[in-house]
Amino acid sequence: MDRLTEVLQQKFGYSAFRDGQKEIIEQVIAGKDVIAILPTGMGKSLLFQLPAYLVEGTVVIVSPLLSLMQDQVEQLKIMGEKRVVAINSFLSFEEKEFVLRNLSTFKFIFTSPEMLQNERFNRMLSTIQIAYIVADEAHCISQWGFDFRPDYLRISSWLKSFKETNVLALTATATKKVVSDIKSTLHMKEPYEFIHSIDRPSIAYEVKELENQQEKVQWIIGRITTTNGPGILYTQSRKKSEFYAEELRNRGIRVAFYHAKMEQDDRILIQQQFQQGKLDWVCATNAFGMGIHKDNIRQIIHDHIPTSIASYVQEVGRAARDGNQSLASLVYTSSDVEQAYYVAMQDFPEDADIQLFYRSESTEIQLPETTTRILSYWKEVLSEQETIDLFRNIKQKKWLEIQSLFSLFQNDLCIREQLLNNFDEYLEKRPSNCCNVCSFDIRDVLEQRNQTEVEKQQLNWVYRLNELLH
Structure with a gap:
């Protein structure tokens, strides 16, 4: 038995590697830069955890979300690894001081792009041996760095202090453009690339155009109350996530809402309840899902x-991690394309905002926090006109990206095949339940939901209370 397989069995309890894992780990240990693109559920965490036990030094993992960091820390602790910490806002002042003073004692340090800009943290990092650096959910560099988290772009400057340290970039989906952004930002030198197919044969695709918003709500409520989950309902706004959750709860569904405006502790609680099976559905904005370790999600709507x-592929890819049949449903109306563009543009500055920001002291003007954060970054590196041109181009690209997805639903071609083609892949074998354009039988895809007596009583009381209160 070779050393890698031995560590795999002893530390992680697996008898064999999945496709690509061993090759990627070998490259990391050899000190090579690596880009690994593997679908959700293919064991990306193992790729940075296992090599740590075969090389000297500390592994620094740059992670996009507090909840994702906390979850990965807990997973390592369950495995018996005590030398792990997440440096974030959950640490008290005293805890943070202790960690910084004892940084060299940790094998795994999780942190955020924002924390990498902390002078003291960097000073302490420079005193310890770094084995390698991990960019987890690396697509965020491209998708979030230009949009609302410019500290992702500042990683590029931060890495100049670690020129001899190799970098491992991990993500579930990435187009050629995103891969190019990752390579450039992370200063990768001829990286080893492992790109797994994004195709998930056990996920069937269903797309329906409806007449209006009321019909859409009725369709969604009907689907969730008559079929089995667990599932995630993705919506665009905080208000809608709360609305759907209330409607479903009134119908006896174990459900909660989730969005970025909630307290961090509440969000982590909901994530844990969903993972532990205490909730069947979560109605959420796209703030939910990254890092969810739940194998049996049957529906994404x-x-x-x-x-x-x-973004669509990333979100539907959270279903069927166990390989069992699942369904990704999307319902829309004719006005939803414009609405998607409006939502995407909300935090982007207009030309006048950029001119005002460049020509005034930042304390003198009132712009949204996200807009101010974005412009503060670009003011350091670009002229006023260059920044105006940059955001005009970003807006145009956003519109084209939305149109590209919408166009998939406006023809009679296989949805799965079109999604694959967008990532320069071709469909080699069509599953029996593919999409509603070609082969698809809803009875084979979804189990019908049976109401328990408790649920029926709950529904009866809800109905009677509503009748009394209206």
Whole structure:
């Protein structure tokens, strides 16, 4: 038995590697830069965890979300690894001081792009041996860095202090453009690339155009109350996520809403309840889902058109991690394309905002926090006109990305095949339940939901209370 397989069995309890895992780990240990694109559920965490036990030094993992960091820390602790920490807002002042003073004692350090700009943290990092650096959910560099988290772009400057340290970039989906952004931002030198097919044969695709918003709500409520989950309902706004959750709860569904405006503790609680099977559905904005370790998600429903094909594939890919049949449904109306563009543009500055920001002291003007954060970054690196041109181009690209996804639903071609083609892949074998354009039988895809007596009593009381209160 070779050393890698031995560590795999002893530390992680697996008898064999999945496709590509061993090759990627070998490259990381050899000190090579690596880009690994594997679908959700293919064991991306193992790719940075296992090599740590075969090389000297500390692994620094740059992660996009607090909840994702906390979850990965807990997973490592369950495995018996005590030398792990997430440096984020969950640490008290005293805890953070202790960690910084003892940084060299940790094998795994999780942190955020924002924390990488902390002077003291960087000073302490420079005193310890770094084995390699991990960019987890690396597509965020391209998808979020230009949009609302410019600290993702600042990673490029931060890495100049670690020129001899190799970088491992991990993500579930990435177009050629996103891969190019990752390579450039992370200063990768002829990286080893492993790109797994994005095709998920056990996920069937269903797309329906409806007449109006009321019909859409009725369709979604009907689908969720008559079929089995677990599932995630993705919607565009905080208000809608709360609305759907209330409607479904009134019908006896174990459901919660989730969005970025909630307290962090509440969001983590809902994520844990969903993962542990205490909730059957979560009605959420796209803030939910990254890092969810739940194998048996049977349904993903979108009540809108996402802002890109990559975002759509990322979100539906959270279903069927166990390989069993699941369904990704998307329902929309004719006005949803414009609505998707409006939502995508909300935080982007207009030309006048950019001119005002460049010509005034930042304390003198009132712009949304996200807009101010974005412009503060670009003011450091671009002229006023260059920034105006940049955001004009970004807006145009956003519109084209939305149109590209919408166009998939406006023809009679296989949805799966079109999604694959967008990532320069071709469909080699069509599953028996593919999409509603070609082979698809809803009875084979979804199990009908049976109401328990408790649920029926709950529904009866809800109905009677509503009759009394209205």
